[in-house]
Amino acid sequence: MNNNANRTLISGGTVVTPTTEIEDGTVVFSDGKIVSVEAESHNSPDIDATGKYVLPGLVDLHGDDIEQHLFPRAGERVDTTVGLDRCDIANASAGVTTKYHAIAFEDVPDDNRSIELARRLAEHIRDFNRETGGRVDNRLHLRCELTNETAVDAVSQEIQSGGDLVSLVSHIPGTGQYAGENTLAQRYNLPDETSETSLQTLEKCRTGVSEAEIISRARKITELASNRNIPVASHDDESVSSVDNAAAIGVDISEYPLSHCVAQRATELNLAVVMGAPNVVRGGSLWDGLDASQAIRDGVVDILCSDFRPQSLLSSVFIENGDSLTDRVLRVSTAPAAAAGLYDRGRLECGARADLIIVDPDPVPSIARTFVAGDEVYRSA
Numbered sequence: 001m002n003n004n005a006n007r008t009l010i011s012g013g014t015v016v017t018p019t020t021e022i023e024d025g026t027v028v029f030s031d032g033k034i035v036s037v038e039a040e041s042h043n044s045p046d047i048d049a050t051g052k053y054v055l056p057g058l059v060d061l062h063g064d065d066i067e068q069h070l071f072p073r074a075g076e077r078v079d080t081t082v083g084l085d086r087c088d089i090a091n092a093s094a095g096v097t098t099k100y101h102a103i104a105f106e107d108v109p110d111d112n113r114s115i116e117l118a119r120r121l122a123e124h125i126r127d128f129n130r131e132t133g134g135r136v137d138n139r140l141h142l143r144c145e146l147t148n149e150t151a152v153d154a155v156s157q158e159i160q161s162g163g164d165l166v167s168l169v170s171h172i173p174g175t176g177q178y179a180g181e182n183t184l185a186q187r188y189n190l191p192d193e194t195s196e197t198s199l200q201t202l203e204k205c206r207t208g209v210s211e212a213e214i215i216s217r218a219r220k221i222t223e224l225a226s227n228r229n230i231p232v233a234s235h236d237d238e239s240v241s242s243v244d245n246a247a248a249i250g251v252d253i254s255e256y257p258l259s260h261c262v263a264q265r266a267t268e269l270n271l272a273v274v275m276g277a278p279n280v281v282r283g284g285s286l287w288d289g290l291d292a293s294q295a296i297r298d299g300v301v302d303i304l305c306s307d308f309r310p311q312s313l314l315s316s317v318f319i320e321n322g323d324s325l326t327d328r329v330l331r332v333s334t335a336p337a338a339a340a341g342l343y344d345r346g347r348l349e350c351g352a353r354a355d356l357i358i359v360d361p362d363p364v365p366s367i368a369r370t371f372v373a374g375d376e377v378y379r380s381a
Contacts, residue, residue, distance in 0.1 A: 006030070008374070011042040013049030013358065016056075016329045018347045027054055029354035032374040037348055049358050052368060055329055056348050057097025057355030058313045059336040061165060061233075061274060062141060062255060062305040064102040065090070066121070071112045080124050085133070092135040092378040094310035095367045097355040098337070098345065099136050100165050101125055105155050106145035115154050122158055135370075135377035137355075139164040143235070146170045146217045147209045159224045165340060166225045167233040167255060168218045168246070175238060219249045226250050231340055233274070240265045247271060253339055255305070258289050263300040272339040273300055276307035277316040277332070293321050296331075303336045314357075318365045 007030040015025030017037060026045070028036040069083040069090070078086075091099050103125070105118045122142070128134050142163045144155040147170055159166065222232045233253035234246035243254060243262055247269040254266035255274040266273050279285050279292035295301045306313050313332045317325070337346030345353040354374035360366050370378035 007035070008047065009042060009045045010047040010049050010054055010356075010358065011045035013052040013054045015054045015348060016326055017349065018330060018334055019326065021325055024050075025054070027348055027356065029356075029371075029374050032354050034348060034350055034352050034354050034356075036350060047358070047369070051360075051362075053359040053361060054348070055095075055317070055357050055359060056333040056346050056352075057357055057370065057372065058095045058332045059098040059340070059342070059346050060091070060096045060306045060310065060313060060332075061100045061253075061303065061336045061340060062102045062167070062276075062307060063091075063096075063099060063310060064104070065306065065308050065310055066101050066103075067112065068308070070121075077112075080121065081128075084124055084128050084138075088128070088135050088138065089378075091310050092370050092372075093367055093380075094306075095314050095357040095359070095370055096306070096310050097136050097357070097370065097372045098139065098340075098342065100139045100141040100340070102141040102143055102167070104143045104145070104169075105151040105158075106143075106148055106169070106171075107151075115148070115151055119154060119158070122161075122163075126162060136372055141165040141167065143167050143169050144221055146214045146221075149217075152217045152221065155221060156224055159221070159228060159230060163225070163228075163230055165231055165233065166221060167235045167253075168221060168251070169235045170214055171236075215245060215249070218246075222249045222251060229341065234271075237262050237266065243269065243271070253303075256289070260290060260295060260298065260300065263290060263295055264298075267300045267302075272302045272335070274303040274305055274336075274339075275301050277304040277312035278307050278309050280304060280316045280319055280321070281309075281312045293319075297322050302331065303339060304331045305336070314359065314365055314367065318361065 009028045011026040015022040022039050024041040026038040066087045069087040103118045104113050105115050107114050140163045142155050142158050145151045225232045231252045233255045234251045237243045237254050237257045243265045254271045257263040263273050275292040284291050317328045333346040345355045356371050358369040360368045368380050
């Protein structure tokens, strides 16, 4: 890392701003801020980006890839500090400069998820920042399982300790993506040896809470978060009425709506609609849900998140879908930054924070260099 004392000039690449693509453009930054975006190239730049793209750093509102780094295989548990560092490196190399780690506050048998683990992980993430060795801006996305009263209490405490985004989750058997037989075991990828008693206990806990109580808990969490200017997302919205209920209590974001009509309703209510970039890259949903590419063409998706695969954000930018490169970049930078209230980043404009990436498009789009607040945090070999 440098100390940002000197001006850095990047020139020769295709610069993508919020409104246009600039061939052979130039971006200049100093002291962590962008000071110039120019529609011309310079001789002898500090960084020659010829043949490459210069984009704003990617902003990921929902990524639970930290779980893969903590539990890389069944029965293996990596030290939290080590796992978080590896996750940080992976995101920097994927061009993610602002990362919202989606931490699940829920108890699931044999799934490496528990409320106590979530508490400890949240504390580690708060302590892991650029001053203490973090490369990217690591933030907390608190996922609250509303059917679990202990989870609601825990997230309430975490909000007061400091969170950056909250999502309201109710994974109830027989509803949404949990409709059908044995879906709890399938969706959580629980091992075959998970006891029937454990599954029955989980199902009983999830189905034993009334809709009125779930709405009451959702309202409590939303009010706590809103009082601290923390944005709130509803998760896996199943119906138009569920989106209406979410909007009525002050939710800002609808993540992973399950159908086109639900996404359309969220758009009509001015909720930011978030879908997973892996859905776009794959060409459809893993669970027969909403096709993100079609939803984009229909104008009902504002933001893409990594879900579980950080590399998918960059890949989605270079998948043509009947829209412009500028629009595809916006969905993974400007739009998520705005939804999170981070108006200082997510765009290549004068005065914005110097979070930016240089992308080599051949043979497949990959990150050549990543800068966070003007500091270089990743460079490919």
